[in-house]
Amino acid sequence: MLYVKFQLGCLLILALLNFMYVKTTISKKIPCNKFYDACMILSVISVIFDGVTAITVNLLPFDFVNILLHAVFFVSTLLFLFYFYLYVLDKTIGIPKSILKKILLSLPMAISLILVIVFLPDLQCVKGVSTNYSMGVSVICCYLSLIVHFLITLCLTVYKRKSIEKRKRSLFFVSLVLSLSILIVQVVYKESLVSALFPTVIMLGLYISLEDPSIRRLEAYNAEMVTSFSTLVEGRDLSTGGHIKRTKSYVSVLVSKMMTDRRYNKILTKDYADNIINSAPMHDLGKISTPDSILQKPGRLTEKEFEIIKQHSAKGGELIKETFKDLDNKDFIHIAYEEARYHHEKWNGKGYPEGLSGENIPLHARIMAIADVFDAVSAKRCYREALPLDVCFRIIEEGKDSDFDPYLVDLFLQCRDELTAIYNKNKR
Numbered sequence: 532m533l534y535v536k537f538q539l540g541c542l543l544i545l546a547l548l549n550f551m552y553v554k555t556t557i558s559k560k561i562p563c564n565k566f567y568d569a570c571m572i573l574s575v576i577s578v579i580f581d582g583v584t585a586i587t588v589n590l591l592p593f594d595f596v597n598i599l600l601h602a603v604f605f606v607s608t609l610l611f612l613f614y615f616y617l618y619v620l621d622k623t624i625g626i627p628k629s630i631l632k633k634i635l636l637s638l639p640m641a642i643s644l645i646l647v648i649v650f651l652p653d654l655q656c657v658k659g660v661s662t663n664y665s666m667g668v669s670v671i672c673c674y675l676s677l678i679v680h681f682l683i684t685l686c687l688t689v690y691k692r693k694s695i696e697k698r699k700r701s702l703f704f705v706s707l708v709l710s711l712s713i714l715i716v717q718v719v720y721k722e723s724l725v726s727a728l729f730p731t732v733i734m735l736g737l738y739i740s741l742e743d744p745s746i747r748r749l750e751a752y753n754a755e756m757v758t759s760f761s762t763l764v765e766g767r768d769l770s771t772g773g774h775i776k777r778t779k780s781y782v783s784v785l786v787s788k789m790m791t792d793r794r795y796n797k798i799l800t801k802d803y804a805d806n807i808i809n810s811a812p813m814h815d816l817g818k819i820s821t822p823d824s825i826l827q828k829p830g831r832l833t834e835k836e837f838e839i840i841k842q843h844s845a846k847g848g849e850l851i852k853e854t855f856k857d858l859d860n861k862d863f864i865h866i867a868y869e870e871a872r873y874h875h876e877k878w879n880g881k882g883y884p885e886g887l888s889g890e891n892i893p894l895h896a897r898i899m900a901i902a903d904v905f906d907a908v909s910a911k912r913c914y915r916e917a918l919p920l921d922v923c924f925r926i927i928e929e930g931k932d933s934d935f936d937p938y939l940v941d942l943f944l945q946c947r948d949e950l951t952a953i954y955n956k957n958k959r
Contacts, residue, residue: 537724538582541731545575548738555744561751566618567742573611574730580604581727588663593656601654601665605647605673611730612677613640615737616684622741623691625791643676659722666721674718677729681711693800699740706736754809773957774906775812780953781902782811788942789898798894802862807895810867814874814899817847841875845884848872866895874899877934890936897936901927901943904934909954920954 549571556563580603587597620626620636627633650668657666685707692700710732717726786804789795818826821843825836832840848871855864873887873896880888892900909923918926924947931940943950 535582535585538578538585538727541578541727542575542582544731545571545578545734548734549575552738552742552744555748559744559748561744561748564618564621564742566614566621567737569614570611570618570730570734570737573607573614574734576607577604577611577730578727580607584665585662585724588656588665593654593665597656598651598654601669602648602651605669606644608726608730609640609644609647609673609676612680612684613637615733616680618737619684619688623687623694640676640680643672646672647676657721662722662724664721664724677714678718681714685711693797693802695741696801696805703736703740706732706740710736757809757812774910775815777906777910777953777957778814778899778902779808779811780957781905781950782898783808784946784949784953785898785902785939785943788946789939792942794938803866806860806863806866807870807898810863810870810895811899811902813847813851813867814870814903815843815847816850816871817843817845819850820846841883844872844875866893869893870895870899872896874903876900878936879933882934892936897939901935901939904930905943905950920951 552571555561580600584597584600584604587600591597617626627636647669650672654665654667654669656663688695688704688707692704695703710729713725713728713732716723717729786799786807790799790804818840821840825832825840828836848868851864851868851871855867858864870893872884873892876882876885876887876892876896877900878889878892878897880886905923905927908918908926909920911917924944927935927940928944931937
């Protein structure tokens with residue numbers, strides 16, 4: 532038992548984490564991340580065989596069985612780190628879609644696995660002061676691959692740190708630095724037998740900072756509450772909430788496209804992008820103060836009626852400020868306020884309520900303006916039928932440099948296939 536004290540403790544922690552994760556995701560029907568799930572399984576296998584090899588290298592002859600057990604340990608540990616790398620990649624810059632890029636991405640790890648397996652017969656048992664340990668080309672290849680892949684993952688995380696929510700970032704970084712320290716200790720002091728702590732600390736950091744299903748469910752619940760509250764308001768103008776659901780989807784597509792563009796990759800942090808998308812349903816909240824006779828009027832509005840309905844943007848902003856003033860996320864409230872107040876401003880300064888122009892209009896309001904108009908013309912309203920989709924895209928294109936930010940229009944039109952899919956899925 533002396534040889535496996537770390538492994539048993541780590542296995543207990545991982546078992547508890549995995550039990551809570553599986554139980555909550557199943558009971559609350561929370562979507563899982565396939566890379567995290569792979570890490571979860573491989574971390575347990577790695578720690579189990581870390582413990583098994585710690586025993587066999589001391590108590591059994593170093594024969595075929597010992598070598599086979601070491602092979603499982605090495606391979607599971609390398610695969611764990613590879614899937615952890617994919618997880619970080621997925622959370623930051625995204626997994627490449629090209630098959631060639633995927634092959635190139637997997638090639639270094641594939642080479643490492645081949646080298647580890649090929650040189651397994653040369654594995655030897657070294658008698659240390661306090662315990663025996665294995666050594667050979669396989670071990671060196673395994674350690675080198677772990678260090679290189681982990682350093683790449685760490686650098687990627689630091690470089691793309693804004694892709695992770697600010698409140699989750701610190702703990703995640705701490706777990707990575709601690710994991711790297713453990714790995715270095717194991718490499719330098721081979722008798723320490725602390726390698727089981729490496730995947731355990733990583734999984735603990737991932738679970739607490741990013742993957743705790745209870746926190747993710749609470750975040751989803753908050754977003755659902757905002758959407759439901761907005762739907763009640765939108766239902767008054769006979770849109771039955773479809774407008775806010777579609778515009779949120781259109782905003783999400785455009786924001787995702789912007790995050791791949793160099794012009795915006797430093798501006799659109801994970802927090803900012805999420806706030807833009809999650810606050811989008813509240814952009815028309817001010818319509819709650821607009822009379823039904825105007826909202827539901829089947830014909831053209833009079834000049835006086837139009838002036839009344841124009842007030843909904845300013846009133847919506849004030850309503851958001853007052854209603855959600857006690858929420859902790861002040862950035863979310865500020866963005867929701869500006870989306871509601873300024874989503875009818877125009878690039879040429881001829882919008883309302885303040886006549887802002889160009890980049891004086893907040894970026895999130897410019898995004899909301901395009902999504903709002905696109906859905907307005909593509910959906911059936913009480914006063915007219917929906918326009919053909921080709922016409923809707925043309926209206927957005929013709930609004931470039933006058934109604935809308937020209938750069939955002941170009942990005943929006945590049946997403947035509949995704950936007951069409953959303954339209955077809957939600958059209959009534």
